[in-house]
Amino acid sequence: MNKQEVLQNIKTLIDNGQLSKADILGxxxxxxxxxxxxxxGIINILYGIGGLVIFAGVIALIVQNWDSxxxxxxxxxxxxxxxxxxxxxxxxxxxxxxxxAQILISVxxxxxxxxxxxxxxxLSINPEIGAMSIIGILLTVxxxxxxLLFKDLIFSLLFSVFFxxxxxxxxxxxxxxxxxxxxxxxxYLYLTIALGITHALLAYAFTKPQTxxxxxxxxxxxxxxxxxxxxxxxxxLGGVWDVLFIFVVxxxxxxxxxxxxxxxxxxxSIFFLGYLFKITGEYFAGSxxxxxxxxxxxxxxxxxxxxTFKINQKYFRNAAQLRSQEN
Amino acid sequence: MRKNLPVIVAIVLPILVVVGVLISIYLPxxxxxxxxxLVIASNNDKAWSYYDEExxxxxxxxxxxxxxxxKQENSKNIGPAPESQISRLYIYDFDKEQIQEITYExxxxxxxxxxxxxxxDGYRAIYSQGGNNLGIFEIFGGYSRDxxxxxxxxxxxxxxxxxxxxxNYYGTEILGWINK
Numbered sequence: 001m002n003k004q005e006v007l008q009n010i011k012t013l014i015d016n017g018q019l020s021k022a023d024i025l026g027x028x029x030x031x032x033x034x035x036x037x038x039x040x041g042i043i044n045i046l047y048g049i050g051g052l053v054i055f056a057g058v059i060a061l062i063v064q065n066w067d068s069x070x071x072x073x074x075x076x077x078x079x080x081x082x083x084x085x086x087x088x089x090x091x092x093x094x095x096x097x098x099x100x101a102q103i104l105i106s107v108x109x110x111x112x113x114x115x116x117x118x119x120x121x122x123l124s125i126n127p128e129i130g131a132m133s134i135i136g137i138l139l140t141v142x143x144x145x146x147x148l149l150f151k152d153l154i155f156s157l158l159f160s161v162f163f164x165x166x167x168x169x170x171x172x173x174x175x176x177x178x179x180x181x182x183x184x185x186x187x188y189l190y191l192t193i194a195l196g197i198t199h200a201l202l203a204y205a206f207t208k209p210q211t212x213x214x215x216x217x218x219x220x221x222x223x224x225x226x227x228x229x230x231x232x233x234x235x236x237l238g239g240v241w242d243v244l245f246i247f248v249v250x251x252x253x254x255x256x257x258x259x260x261x262x263x264x265x266x267x268x269s270i271f272f273l274g275y276l277f278k279i280t281g282e283y284f285a286g287s288x289x290x291x292x293x294x295x296x297x298x299x300x301x302x303x304x305x306x307x308t309f310k311i312n313q314k315y316f317r318n319a320a321q322l323r324s325q326e327n
Numbered sequence: 328m329r330k331n332l333p334v335i336v337a338i339v340l341p342i343l344v345v346v347g348v349l350i351s352i353y354l355p356x357x358x359x360x361x362x363x364x365l366v367i368a369s370n371n372d373k374a375w376s377y378y379d380e381e382x383x384x385x386x387x388x389x390x391x392x393x394x395x396x397x398k399q400e401n402s403k404n405i406g407p408a409p410e411s412q413i414s415r416l417y418i419y420d421f422d423k424e425q426i427q428e429i430t431y432e433x434x435x436x437x438x439x440x441x442x443x444x445x446x447x448d449g450y451r452a453i454y455s456q457g458g459n460n461l462g463i464f465e466i467f468g469g470y471s472r473d474x475x476x477x478x479x480x481x482x483x484x485x486x487x488x489x490x491x492x493x494x495n496y497y498g499t500e501i502l503g504w505i506n507k
Binding site for chain 2: 164168171172175176179187190191194195197198199201202204205
């Protein structure tokens, strides 16, 4: 049987659904692969440490010499460094130095707001919340464009969502400040729920089967942050939301199974228990008494823990195994 | 388009929330602008003088008058009242959206078109805590702790923040309305 015949047979088995991608990948020499992965892992860790050292160095330089530095030098070591690292990350962006590029762009994105703040301060401009909103939006646009131009700079996508989220809060704070409604915390909570849904929708888009593995991992992170946003917002609102929350948390439980998100399942369990504590404290502790309430909460906690474990076992374990084999 | 629908909805959703807040705050205030300016007095709620030569302001006819208060018998305070307790006069300019202090002498030249907190064109002014422009969010409660003027007419209201009088919540009195 020659190579062509073997490949043809394999194709037939795949078409019939008798052979999966994981089965074929499993035939390769995993020992060699794991050694290669291990050496790559060490290099990536060193890149990470290097990035952290650069960041720590810049911070130490700023803190120690701030008073002795002139305005130009202050802007140079913050905003200038951000621009240099941004350009460097694009220049080193190859398959071999991908992790290094991610670290450089991340440090750059952390330094950008700091650098702009320093520049405005040196120009004696007090950055009010309106100006901060505009800076946030501009950084969001920068990160989105960078990602669209350089799809391998995945951390640019991560920071675009981060900057976008912060910008939304800043714009709302600006509007409320102008309307003398600075203390309307409920409106921030509604925005938190909306942003949570935004994160979850982005996660859904990122975790489609045809997307890259790294994008799917980012999607997993956003499922977690999205769930966190929706549940924090809904639980904190109170009033009519004390009733609505139970439907929200059941929804996130079911959704976690549908989208195979462990993060969503984890936060759903935690917030469901938090909800039980809150409701018991507010409405039932007075009538049935805390000792009985605590016993009931304890029993429900165990039931929720078992339920979460079972869902994890039944729906996520196989999916996780398949993902690890694909990687 | 359909392929990118989750991303599009994800981006549009927070924008809709922010725009919704913007509309719910500013829509009820469209067209709310009194045709007259306000005369306001701070620390104007005293019935007795606790220091020497304390006074409050009242509107008599169309003029503002200084009303000297009788010193309370058991008060041991000597000398003029502290700066923070002296009654002062202000004009709130709705076009410039700013408050300006005036002297009693300057106030003598003013002609009060209508005394009290309801303007000749039907606006009601109250010095209070802000936060009655919550739109749809009002059904869920909540309030703001800023101080200023709440101007309302026909169920619509607008809040004008005034920082200068923040520490004089109970003593601030709206004396009347003057021509712009």
